[in-house]
Amino acid sequence: MALRPVNASQVSDQLLKHEIIISDIFDNIFLSWRLMINLTWLQTFCTLIETGHFTRTAEKLTMTQPGVTQHIQKLEQSLRHALIHREGKSFRLTEAGEKVYKQGLLSLSQLREMEESLNVDNPFVGRCRIASPGSLGLKLYPQLLNWQQQHPALQIDFEVAPNHSIEKNLEEQKLDIGLITRAVKSPSLICRPLAAEHLCLVTSSDVKAVDWPTLLELGYINHPDGAHHATLLLGANYREFARFDQLPHRGFSNQIGMILEPVSRSLGFTVLPAHAVAAFPHQQAICSHKLDIPVSETIYLAQQKWDILPKRLNKVVELITQELAGDL
16 A cells, blocks of 8 residues: 655644644643632641641641541542542642642742732822823923833833724723813713813914914914814804814924924914923924913823722822822
8 A cells, every 4th residue: 555745844843733722732731620619728737737637737827627537538629639648647649639730839839929919009109091182292201211210110102193003002902091172971080180281372472363364364274173173263263264164274294293394384374282382492483372262182091990909009090190289
């Protein structure tokens, strides 16, 4: 009978698949073992092996000697293996007992570590995942970095994003807290007003009057929130304003730090939140005009509805609140 040629690569792949399946089986067996074992019985068993004596185990665990015996018996029954051979008042471990003792010590140690980590809530250690619109990022991120320099065990992950992205990432638990400029829409989130940020009409410094004809002549430097901001501020202050597309388009930038660059060069005007205006490095080249009716955007602090923030995030919220104090 002719033998078929064997592809070594296929054999290797099949062996790897079998190894993965066997590994998964053992993982599932171990998980089942963890789930069905009573941890109190396991603690009693490991303590018995450590002390080598039923009476000392009872004293150490403040229980009766018959209670120790009962725990060992119940553990053996649950595992369906004898764990010790009793020889009068002494005993020795079976092969199964050796395995259970070794794994038991590891499992109990891991559980203690987990419990200790849950009980430790250090306000100056750990990861803080925060997001905000760009203007607030310019204001807050340097201060948060100052805070991290004071407490190097903190990790500050700061993302600049629009409102809808921040809300989506909060829902997906990719963020701890978010600062947004509208109330949340998702039922899984909650928010509260934290501060408010004024909207500013900004031109180059050589523009002294901002009547409606002047704005039309200048034209608008747009940005991702440009239409929204212009509609809020211009709609409140100019009766001629009916819709955003009335304004001639002079340019666009999606980088918060670059939006005022064309404005400073007399290429148009824009409407921006106050923190973005304050962060522009060439203040002498721009002018923020005071209008009759001030308009502000409310800044909301948003988070998961059922989350209890750890101390480090409460400290961050406290720092942010202080930085934005007086804006509301």
